[in-house]
Amino acid sequence: MSRDRVHCVDCREPIPGDARICPHCEAVQPSPLVDAGIVVAGVFAFVFGAILALMTIGTTRLAGFLLLVVGFGLAVGGYTRHVDRQAARRAR
Numbered sequence: 810m811s812r813d814r815v816h817c818v819d820c821r822e823p824i825p826g827d828a829r830i831c832p833h834c835e836a837v838q839p840s841p842l843v844d845a846g847i848v849v850a851g852v853f854a855f856v857f858g859a860i861l862a863l864m865t866i867g868t869t870r871l872a873g874f875l876l877l878v879v880g881f882g883l884a885v886g887g888y889t890r891h892v893d894r895q896a897a898r899r900a901r
């Protein structure tokens with residue numbers, strides 16, 4: 810039952826876990842699922858890119874390297890967003 814332990818990012822009032830907008834101050838709630846999706850997609854792209862870069866040659870290898878870089882950026886970016894939000898939540 811961790812879904813109903815969600816608090817508004819703005820006014821800290823408890824809100825339903827699936828609420829997209831706070832019923833108290835109407836602040837839009839960020840979805841942790843989006844971050845998780847970005848990280849998962851990034852890791853997949855990273856792994857797939859690594860395989861392409863290691864196993865193939867020529868243009869496909871170049872595409873693999875590109876995928877590797879993009880995947881790494883997505884994974885790190887998504888994780889950083891998540892950490893930033895937690896830090897901001899704690900600071901309040």
Ligand SMILES: [Zn+2]
Binds near residue numbers: 820821822832834
């Ligand atoms: Zn609120």
